[in-house]
Amino acid sequence: MHLSPDQIVFWQYGFLKLNATIVFTWGLMLMMAGGSKLITRNLSIGIQRSRWQNLLEIVVTGIEKQIEEVGLSRPEKYLGFLGTLFLFVAAAAVCTVIPGYEPPTASLSTTAALALCVFVAVPFFGVEEQGVRNYLKSYAKPTIIMLPFNIISELSRTLALAVRLFGNMMSGAMIIGILLTITPFIFPIIMTVLGLLTGMVQAYIFSILATVYIAAATRDRKPKPEPVQAIPA
Numbered sequence: 001m002h003l004s005p006d007q008i009v010f011w012q013y014g015f016l017k018l019n020a021t022i023v024f025t026w027g028l029m030l031m032m033a034g035g036s037k038l039i040t041r042n043l044s045i046g047i048q049r050s051r052w053q054n055l056l057e058i059v060v061t062g063i064e065k066q067i068e069e070v071g072l073s074r075p076e077k078y079l080g081f082l083g084t085l086f087l088f089v090a091a092a093a094v095c096t097v098i099p100g101y102e103p104p105t106a107s108l109s110t111t112a113a114l115a116l117c118v119f120v121a122v123p124f125f126g127v128e129e130q131g132v133r134n135y136l137k138s139y140a141k142p143t144i145i146m147l148p149f150n151i152i153s154e155l156s157r158t159l160a161l162a163v164r165l166f167g168n169m170m171s172g173a174m175i176i177g178i179l180l181t182i183t184p185f186i187f188p189i190i191m192t193v194l195g196l197l198t199g200m201v202q203a204y205i206f207s208i209l210a211t212v213y214i215a216a217a218t219r220d221r222k223p224k225p226e227p228v229q230a231i232p233a
Contacts, residue, residue: 004106005021005102006107010023020102025110028091060083063086067211070215071212072211072214072215072218078125078211082211082214085114085117085207086203087203088114089105089206090199093105093199093200093203094200096196105199106166107166110166115162116158118161119154119158121214123135125214126214157213161210168198169199
C-alpha cells in the first residue's frame with residue numbers, strides 16, 4: 001500500500017521522475033478540458049437544450065450562487081478560478097472508483113500547489129478591486145502593529161489549506177486500502193461510496209474557503225460617512 005501517489009514511479013531518468021501524481025494530475029486536467037469542450041460544443045439559447053447543457057447550467061448556477069452568498073457581488077468574475085478549483089478536487093475524488101487510480105490530491109505537492117493558487121489569487125483580485133495602495137494598507141489595519149500578524153496569517157492559512165486537503169484525502173485513501181486487505185469485498189465498496197461523499201465535501205470546503213479569502217481581500221474598506229446632524233431652526 002502506498003501512502004502517497006508520489007511513491008508510484010512510472011519512469012525515472014537520473015533525478016527526473018514521472019510519478020503517479022504527475023500522470024494522474026495531467027490525465028485529470030485533460031479529461032476535464034476534453035469534457036468541457038465536448039459539453040459546450042453545441043450550446044443552445046433556445047428552449048430545446050441537451051441534457052449535458054442542462055447539467056452544465058445547474059453546476060454553473062449553483063457555483064455562482066455560492067460565490068455570491070459568500071460576499072462577492074460579481075460571481076461571474078471569479079467563476080473561472082473558483083469553479084475550476086471545485087471541479088478539480090471533486091473530479092479527483094470521483095475518479096477513485098476507477099481501478100488503479102490514485103487521487104493526486106492525496107499528495108502534499110498537489111494540495112500545496114492548489115493552496116499556492118489561492119495564495120496568489122487573493123492579492124491579485126484584491127489589488128484589482130482596491131488598487132495596490134489600498135490593498136497594502138489593509139495589512140496595517142486597525143494599527144501598524146498588526147502588520148506582521150496579518151502577513152503571518154496569510155502564510156499560515158495557505159499552509160492550512162494544503163495540509164487540510166492533503167490530510168483528508170490521503171486518510172480516506174489509506175482507510176480504503178487497509179480495508180481492501182483485511183475485509184471482504186462488499187465493505188470496501190461502502191467505504192468507497194463514503195469516500196466519494198467525503199471528497200465532494202472537501203471540494204466544497206476548499207472552494208468556499210478560497211472564496212472567503214478572496215471576498216475578504218476584495219471588500220471595500222472605505223470609512224463609513226458620518227451622519228449629518230440636522231441644524232436646529
